[in-house]
Amino acid sequence: DxxxxxxxxxxxxxxxxxxxxxxxxxxxxxxxxxxxxxxxxxxxxxxxxxxxAGGLPFLRKFKHKEIEAATNGFSAILEAGPGGRAAYRARFADGLVATVRRAGGDGDQDREAFYRELQLLARLNHRHIVRLHGYSDGHSRFLVFDQMENRSLKECLHDPLRTPLNWRTRLQVAIDVAAALEYLYYFCDPPVFHVSVNSSNVMMDANFVAKVRFTVTIVHTCLKHIDRPTEAYEIQQRRRDLVFQYGVLILELVTGQSPGGEGELVQWVQEPGFACTMYKMVDADLGNIYDSKELRNLVIIARLCTRPGNDAMVSIPLILRYLQGKVANLGCESENICELSV
Structure with a gap:
């Protein structure tokens, strides 16, 4: 038995x-x-x-009836996610305001996936990662996250009814996301790879601090102990994908153009004469209220991140230090782009 x-x-x-x-x-x-x-x-x-252990002692375990009551009978829908993973606005009896996300289906394989996701999310602790408060694992399974009052970066950038993000906030978002990605890739063991770095998965709290939310895959082999070439290649490829997606996000922050046009944006920033049109590409919502040197820095980063066929691509930790002013360059002194006038 x-x-x-x-x-x-x-x-x-x-x-x-x-x-x-x-x-x-x-x-x-x-x-x-x-x-x-x-x-x-x-x-x-x-x-x-x-x-x-009866679950994870440092996470709160919610009863299904608590989830149902907090979401007003699952009527407070924030978004309809894929595979039934809808998100709801929740207010619990103790005053906790949170986002509740339904965790897929109810079969045995879905249960395994749920516990994998739960254990992974529970071990993440970073200021720029959306925090997991708890879970419910009854017949229907749910994850309870911090409420992000200003919703997604995508909405902040593209909703015409919202006040446009100013330049300082956009620059800080670039720094915040880089800090989150550095933590996931370099400080988690095994490293965690964000499946899709985009403005829909960057959330903004009440103070417009950016926090990354994600679905993830885990690389079970630590970078220090890779023996098989295929594993090393997979990790390297994921790293390149992550950096490329971060570069596209930077272009979206600078231009205010939706991700649907990312191919054209990448093509523009890779053109030899891109610097001549750099100021024309700035989001019109910003007007002339931005720092030219900081704009130059972001565009340089986007160009390096989206450069095709570059195995020695700039790393997320180096990007973060550069944006924080802790290093003077990105190791590209020979590149003309590093000599742009402002």
Whole structure:
């Protein structure tokens, strides 16, 4: 009986009987893989720890009825996401205001994906990552995140009914997103790769501080221990994709043009004479209220990030230090773009 099996495991952990614990871990992993063939061995152990610990103690576990009441019967829809992953505005009885996101379907494979996502999100702790408050894992599964009062960067840039973002805010968004990406790629072990860096996935809080939200894939092999060339290639390719997408985001911040035209924007910034038209490309909503040197810096970054076929692409940490004024250049002294007049 599965419940008796788990009760025995819990008893082993409490009594510190390590021989029995090892046997139990191995048997439990085998049982999970037998019943759920798509389970991976390393995740079986994580799932076991999650299960025996009664969840994640540093996350709040919500009851379904709490979620339903807080979202007014799931009527306060913020957005209709793919695969049934709708998001709702929620106000809980204790005063917590949050965003509740439905976590996919209800099958066994969806359950595995939910616990993977939950464990990953729970270990992220950064000022520029949308924070996970808690979860509900009943028949329907939900994730509860910080409420982002100013919604997405996309809405801030392209909604004609909203006050346009000023230059200082746009520059700070570029810095905030770079800080989040540096954390995900260089400080998480294993590194976490943002699937899509775009203005829809950059959220703005009440003070217009940018925070990244995302769906993710995990690279299980740490960068220090890569043995297979295919794994190294995959990581390098993901890194290039991330940097390219960040460059496109910079172009959107500067020009105010929607992502639908990103091909034309990339083509423009890669042209030899792009500097001659740089000021004409600035978002008209900004008028002339921007810093020319900071504009130059952002355009240089966008050009380097979106340069085709460049394996030695500029890194996110270097970009961040450059925007923060901690380094004087991006290592491209020989490039004419670094000699742009302002």
């Amino acid at each position: 599965f419940s008796l099996f788990c009760s025995f495991g819990t008893s082993c952990l409490k009594q510190g009987n390590f021989g029995d614990i090892i046997w139990f871990l191995q048997s439990f992993a085998h049982t999970l893989q037998k019943n759920f063939p798509h389970f991976q061995p390393e995740f079986s152990l994580n799932f076991l720890i999650f299960f025996l």
